Amino acid sequence: MGIDIGGTFTDAAVVDAEGRITVGKAPTTPTDPSEGFFAALEIAAGKLGLSLKALLSETDRLAHGTTVATNAVVTRGGARVGLLATAGHGDTLKIMENVGRSTGVDIQTRLHYPSSDLPEPFVEPEMVREIRERVDHTGKVVVPLHEGDVEAAARELLDQGAEALAVAYLWSFMNNAHERRSAEIIRSVAPGASISLSHEVAPKVGEFPRTATTVLNAYLQPIMRNYTGKIEDRAAANGYRHGVLFMQCNGGLADGGRARERAVQTLQSGPVGGVVGSATTGAAMGRGNIITSDVGGTTLDVSVVSGNQPLGTGQSVVEQHELFLNMVDVRSIGAGGGSIGWIDEVSNSLRVGPQSAGADPGPACYGRGGTEATVVDADLILGVLDPDNFLGGRVSLHPSAAEEAMEPLAQRLGMSIEECAAGMTEVVNARMSDLIRRMTLERGLDPRDFTIYAYGGGGGTHAALFSRGLGVSEFVVPQSDAASVWSALGVAVADVVEVYEQPLHQHAPFEPEAVAEAFTDLQRKAELEVGRDHPHITELSYSRHASCKYGMQVFELEAEVPDGELDEEAMARVVDNFERVYAERFGPEAGYREAGVQLTGVGLRVRGRVRKPRLEAVNGNGSKAASAAKSGERAVYWIELGRRVATDILDGEMLSPGDRLAGPAIVELPDTTIVVRPANELSIDRFGNAVVRLQADGGRRREEEATR
Numbered sequence: 197m198g199i200d201i202g203g204t205f206t207d208a209a210v211v212d213a214e215g216r217i218t219v220g221k222a223p224t225t226p227t228d229p230s231e232g233f234f235a236a237l238e239i240a241a242g243k244l245g246l247s248l249k250a251l252l253s254e255t256d257r258l259a260h261g262t263t264v265a266t267n268a269v270v271t272r273g274g275a276r277v278g279l280l281a282t283a284g285h286g287d288t289l290k291i292m293e294n295v296g297r298s299t300g301v302d303i304q305t306r307l308h309y310p311s312s313d314l315p316e317p318f319v320e321p322e323m324v325r326e327i328r329e330r331v332d333h334t335g336k337v338v339v340p341l342h343e344g345d346v347e348a349a350a351r352e353l354l355d356q357g358a359e360a361l362a363v364a365y366l367w368s369f370m371n372n373a374h375e376r377r378s379a380e381i382i383r384s385v386a387p388g389a390s391i392s393l394s395h396e397v398a399p400k401v402g403e404f405p406r407t408a409t410t411v412l413n414a415y416l417q418p419i420m421r422n423y424t425g426k427i428e429d430r431a432a433a434n435g436y437r438h439g440v441l442f443m444q445c446n447g448g449l450a451d452g453g454r455a456r457e458r459a460v461q462t463l464q465s466g467p468v469g470g471v472v473g474s475a476t477t478g479a480a481m482g483r484g485n486i487i488t489s490d491v492g493g494t495t496l497d498v499s500v501v502s503g504n505q506p507l508g509t510g511q512s513v514v515e516q517h518e519l520f521l522n523m524v525d526v527r528s529i530g531a532g533g534g535s536i537g538w539i540d541e542v543s544n545s546l547r548v549g550p551q552s553a554g555a556d557p558g559p560a561c562y563g564r565g566g567t568e569a570t571v572v573d574a575d576l577i578l579g580v581l582d583p584d585n586f587l588g589g590r591v592s593l594h595p596s597a598a599e600e601a602m603e604p605l606a607q608r609l610g611m612s613i614e615e616c617a618a619g620m621t622e623v624v625n626a627r628m629s630d631l632i633r634r635m636t637l638e639r640g641l642d643p644r645d646f647t648i649y650a651y652g653g654g655g656g657t658h659a660a661l662f663s664r665g666l667g668v669s670e671f672v673v674p675q676s677d678a679a680s681v682w683s684a685l686g687v688a689v690a691d692v693v694e695v696y697e698q699p700l701h702q703h704a705p706f707e708p709e710a711v712a713e714a715f716t717d718l719q720r721k722a723e724l725e726v727g728r729d730h731p732h733i734t735e736l737s738y739s740r741h742a743s744c745k746y747g748m749q750v751f752e753l754e755a756e757v758p759d760g761e762l763d764e765e766a767m768a769r770v771v772d773n774f775e776r777v778y779a780e781r782f783g784p785e786a787g788y789r790e791a792g793v794q795l796t797g798v799g800l801r802v803r804g805r806v807r808k809p810r811l812e813a814v815n816g817n818g819s820k821a822a823s824a825a826k827s828g829e830r831a832v833y834w835i836e837l838g839r840r841v842a843t844d845i846l847d848g849e850m851l852s853p854g855d856r857l858a859g860p861a862i863v864e865l866p867d868t869t870i871v872v873r874p875a876n877e878l879s880i881d882r883f884g885n886a887v888v889r890l891q892a893d894g895g896r897r898r899e900e901e902a903t904r
Contacts, residue, residue: 197209197210197211197237197240197255197257197258197259197688198211198259198260198261198469198683198684198685198686198687198688198689198690199233199236199237199258199259199260199261199684199687200260200261200466200469200470200681200683200684200687201224201229201232201233201260201261201262201263201264201466202224202263202466202492202493202494202652202683203224203263203492203493203494203495203532203534203552203554204223204224204492204493204494204532204533204534204552204554204558204653205221205222205223205224205492205493205653206221206222206223206224206225206229206232206233206235206236207219207220207221207236207680207681207683207684208220208221208222208236208237208239208240208681208684209240209678209681209684209685209687209688210237210240210241210244210251210688211685211688211689217675217678217685218240218243218244219240219243219677219678219680219681219866219867220236220237220238220239220240220241220243220681221236221239221587221653221680221681221867222235222236222238222239223235223556223558224554226267226554226556229262229263229264229423230423230426230427230430233260233427234248234430234434237251237252248434249434249435250435252431252434252435252436253434253435253436253437255436255438256438257438257441257688257806258431258436258438258440258441259440259441259442259443259449259687259688259690260427260440260441260442260443260687261442261443261465261466261467261468261469261683261684261686261687262423262442262443262462262465262466263465263466264419264420264423264462265416265419265420265459265460265462265463265465266463266464266466268415268416268419269412269415269416269463269514269515270515272316273419274318274415274416274418274419275359275360275390275414275415275416275417275418275419276320276323276357276358276359276360277318277319277323277358277359277360277361277362277411277414277415278319278323278324278325278349278350278353278354278356278358278360278361278362279319279323279324279325279361279362279363279364279407279411280325280327280346280349280350280361280362280363280364280365280378281324281325281326281327281364281365281407282326282327282329282330282365282366283326283327283328283329283330284326285326285366285403286324286325286326287324288364288403288404288407289317289318289319289324289404289407289408289411290317290321291404292314292404292517293404293518295518297312297313297314297516299513299516299517299518314516315515315516315517316515318408318411318412318415318517319362319411319415322356323353323356323358325345325349325352325353326345327341327342327345327346327349327365327378328341328342328345329341329342329345329365329374330366331365331366331367331368331370331371331374332367333367333370333701334370335367335370335371336371337371337373337374341373341374341377341378343377343381346377346378346381346382347381347384347385350381350382350385350386350389351385354385354386354389359390359418360389360390360391360392360414360415360417360418361382361389361390361391361392361414362391362392362394362407362410362411362413362414363375363378363379363382363391363392363393363394363410364394364406364407364410364411365378365394366403368393368394368395369394369395369398369399369400369401369406369699370699372393372395372396375393375394375395376393378393379391379393390414390417390418390421391414392410392411392413392414392417393410394406394407394409394410397409397410397413397458397460397520398410398519398520399697399698399699399797400520400697400699400743400796400797401699401701401796401797402520404518405511405517405518405519405520406520408517408518408519409460409519409520409521412460412514412517412519413458413459413460416459416460416462416463417456417457417459419459420455420456420459420462421456421459424440424442424452424455424456425452427440428440428452439451439452440452441692442454442455442462442465443462443465443466443468443469443687443690444458444461444462444465444468444693445461445462445463445464445465445468445521445522445523445524446461446468446508446522446523446524446693446695446801447468447471447472447506447508447523447524447690447693448690448691448692448693448694448803449687449690449691449692449693450692450693450694450729451729451730453729454694454729460519460521461521461523463514463521463523464523464524464526464528465687466683466687467490467495467497467499467526467528467683468499468506468523468524468526468683468686469683469684469685469686469687469690470488470490470497470499470651470652470682470683470686471488471499471501471506471524471526471686472506472524472686472687472689472690473674473682473683473685473686473687473689473690474486474488474501474649474651474674474682474686475501475504475505475506476686476689477674477675477883478501478504478647478649479504480883481881481883481885483647483672484501484502484503484504485501485502485503485645485646485647486500486501486646486647486648486649487499487500487501487632487635487636487643487646487647487648487649487668488500488501488649488651489628489632489648489649489650489651489652489655489659489662490651490652490655490682490683491531491532491533491628491650491651491652491653491654491655491657491658491659492532492533492652492653492654493532493533493534493552493554493572493653493654494530494532494534494535494552494554495528495529495530495531495532495552496528496529496531496532496627496628496631497526497527497528497652498526498527498528498631498632498635499524499525499526499527499635500525500635500636500639500641500646502641506524506525507524507525508522508523508524508525508754509521509522509523509525510522510743510752510753510754511752512525522695522697522799525635527631527634527635529549529550529627529628529631530549530550530551530552531548531549531550531571531624531627531628531631532549532552532571532652532654533559533570533571533572533575533653533654534552534553534554534558534559534570534571534572535548535549535550535551535552535570535571535624536548536549536551536552536553536568536569536570537568537569537570537571537574537602537605537616537620537623538551538568538605539605539608539609544608544609546605546609546616546619546620546623547623548571548620548623548624548627549624549627552570553566553568553570559571559572559573559598560573560594560597560598560600560601561573561576561583561593561594561595561597561598561601562591562593562594563592563593563594563597566597566601567601568601569598569601569602569605569616569617569620570601571620571621571624571654572593572598572654573597573598573601573602573617574598574602574616574617574618574620574621575617575621575657576593576595576598577595577598577599577602577613577614577617577833578614578617578618578621578832578833579830579831579832579833579840579843580657580832580862580869580871581593581657581869582830582845582864582869583595585864587866587867599613602616602617602620605620614833617833618833618835621658621661621835622661622835624658625658625661625662625664626662628658628662629662629663629664629665629666632648632662632666633666636666639780639781640780640783642667643666643667643668644667644668644669646668647668647670647671647672648663648666648668648670648671648672649671649672649674649682650663650671650672650673650679651673651674651679651680651682651683652679652680652682652683653680653867653868654868655673655679655682655868656673656679656863656868656869656870656871656886657868657869657870657871658871659671659673659888660871660872660873660876660888660890661835661873663890664890668890669889669890670887670888670889670890671887671888671890672885672886672887672888673868673870673885673886673887673888674885675883675884675885676848676851676865676870676880676884676885676886677848677849677865677866677867677868679868679886680865680867680868681867689806690806691803691804691805691806692726692730692733692803692804692806693801693802693803693804694722694725694726694801694802695799695800695801695802696718696721696722696799696800696802697718697743697797697798697799697800698714698717698718698797698798698799699796699797700714700795700796700797700798701794701795701796702794702795703747703792703793703794703795704767704771704792704793704794704795705764705767705768705771706742706767706770706771706795707767708762708763708764708766708767711742711757711762711767711795711798712761712762714798715740715757715762715798715800718798718799718800719738719800722736722738722800722802723736726802726804730804733804733805733806735804735805736802736803736804736805737802737803737805738800738801738802738803739756739800739801739803740756740757740759740798740799740800740801741754741755741756741757741798741799741801742754742755742757742770742774742795742797742798742799743755743795743796743797743798743799744770744771744774744793744794744795744796745793745794745796746778746787746788746789746791746792746793746794747791747792747793747794748791749788749791751778751781751782752796753774753777753778753781754777754799755770755771755773755774755777756770756773757770757773757798758770770795771793774793775787775789775793822846822850822851822855822856822857822878824850825846825847825848825850825851825855826844826845826846826847827845827846827847827850827864828845829842829843829844829845830842830843830845830862831843832860832862834860834873834874836873836874836875837874841860843860843861843862844857844860844861844862845861845862845864846861846862846863846864847864848863848864848865848870848886849865849866851863851880851886852880853880853881853882853883853884854879854880854882855879855880856877856878856879856880857872857877857878857879858872858876858877859872859873859874859875859876859877859878860872860873860874861878863878863886870886870888872888875891876888876889876890876891877889877891
């Protein structure tokens with residue numbers, strides 16, 4: 197079972213030994229996310245004719261992708277942190293390498309520098325203590341650790357309300373003795389204290405990102421300790437007999453202890469699940485290049501799978517802080533079903549998001565007290581959604597409430613309510629398209645070489661519009677109704693993954709013996725820890741990478757290290773791989789071999805493979821009409837036609853491989869809606885995916901439709 201908690205809904209995917217998927221979906225409970233967690237499982241259990249306890253007692257694996265850490269960062273709801281830094285380096289986080297104002301901000305803010313600002317820090321300046329100690333870049337102790345400084349700092353910070361302590365000394369990853377001893381002293385002062393050590397969290401060159409990552413890990417540790425403990429205890433009380441696994445941003449699962457120890461690794465873990473699920477199923481279905489688009493209630497999350505592998509990064513930006521995080525590269529914007537429409541006072545233009553109605557009160561049409569118009573309200577007004585059959589009839593929508601919320605915007609813009617709803621749809625989909633362009637075209641990737649996977653509750657509803665202009669020929673709503681919980685399904689089928697890293701500084705040509713020795717040390721450590729934490733996993737695989745950069749440059753990139761013996765030829769291939777990756781990221785002429793290539797560290801990715809659900813292909817005849825699935829008609833406003841048209845409504849559960857239908861049409865499933873717009877065509881492939889073809893001659897066909 198996989199569970200993914202989003203900003204609006206909590207999703208559960210239950211997979212049995214035959215590969216059958218059962219979906220559970222419940223409103224997210226922001227005050228206590230664990231309530232929504234078990235509510236979604238209970239809905240899935242009910243569909244199987246089981247109680248929650250009966251289902252959990254029969255479950256082999258329970259895995260969770262959580263937004264708890266992400267929400268704590270966004271709302272600044274983490275712990276109060278105290279930082280111990282090397283004497284003379286207490287202002288590292290304040291200085292932010294002099295790029296804090298521009299890191300991770302949009303282009304408009306960069307161009308108008310006076311409008312930029314430093315981010316709110318995760319540790320207050322008065323909560324920083326400088327410790328007399330010094331290790332040089334070779335690991336040699338220059339100044340011994342003054343243990344009295346550590347004890348005094350720990351007592352002072354704890355007295356000032358510190359709930360977690362971070363220790364980040366200069367060059368500690370080359371010699372971690374001072375950080376380890378500091379942890380011992382802190383524990384003697386406060387047994388059970390939450391402590392993050394930089395040589396464990398981020399053992400890389402780069403004082404600011406290493407310190408920032410360590411501090412953020414400390415910031416999240418207490419909240420993740422409480423949350424994961426609550427999930428584990430309640431699951432056990434309901435009959436679950438194994439350890440709960442938690443999704444990490446690197447694309448793999450870890451046990452509860454690891455999730456608590458490396459809390460920062462759970463950032464963005466929910467959206468990463470959808471990317472993992474797309475890569476896993478895409479490989480089985482012959483689709484190796486995928487643009488993933490997860491349209492939820494609060495955000496759109498986009499990533500790229502190339503050659504069956506999710507694109508990753510060793511560095512990321514969180515709230516303008518550059519971090520050392522090995523993570524699947526997922527970018528998000530506030531554009532989802534709950535995104536609120538508003539008027540820009542300066543331009544008097546319609547905007548949508550990033551503000552969201554969330555789960556409570558939710559869109560106005562939910563009837564729970566929301567008063568502002570959202571994307572879901574717009575879809576309801578346009579007739580895309582059925583007010584009596586939303587989420588399989590479990591939620592009743594109120595069209596009058598949606599219209600009442602939309603009316604102030606329409607009046608301000610001089611539009612009808614219907615035109616304003618159509619405008620909201622166009623605006624939010626333009627924002628979605630823009631994010632996909634940034635993830636592909638701006639990286640030198642051609643969207644025409646990819647298939648868009650549209651999932652989440654709103655993926656099938658909006659994909660036809662945000663795919664326009666990208667050049668793609670089709671989008672896929674994977675596994676039909678399971679698409680609404682696709683990230684949860686990805687969490688359910690994910691492998692256990694750990695990444696081990698070690699600094700190593702050399703100039704090309706690299707020394708094979710030293711590199712081989714470093715990888716041997718990492719593999720020995722990995723086998724010990726993974727075998728201890730996951731005794732049920734018997735099959736481990738390893739992939740190696742090297743962190744490299746050009747001389748006098750700051751951009752480090754990961755280059756693949758070939759399998760087998762590491763000799764001079766293998767080292768030359770590492771340099772070639774780095775230059776290839778550099779050219780792909782920054783352009784074919786951006787590299788500068790004359791400056792020399794430097795190795796800054798090596799890494800080992802360990803994967804413990806788990807059983808995957810079987811995807812059985814069914815041979816359809818490829819020409820069936822879907823008329824038998826028609827359940828009625830509804831007047832739907834189509835932006836392409838500029839008017840309402842009586843539109844066929846189809847029961848998605850009645851469609852099977854080989855079925856085809858032409859737009860305009862609406863396919864309703866219990867937990868999602870697939871919109872087949874005019875001139876597009878939908879077919880169900882042999883794996884049960886809904887494939888929507890985007891017709892190149894859509895303009896001509898739309899004119900014909902409009903005059904019919």
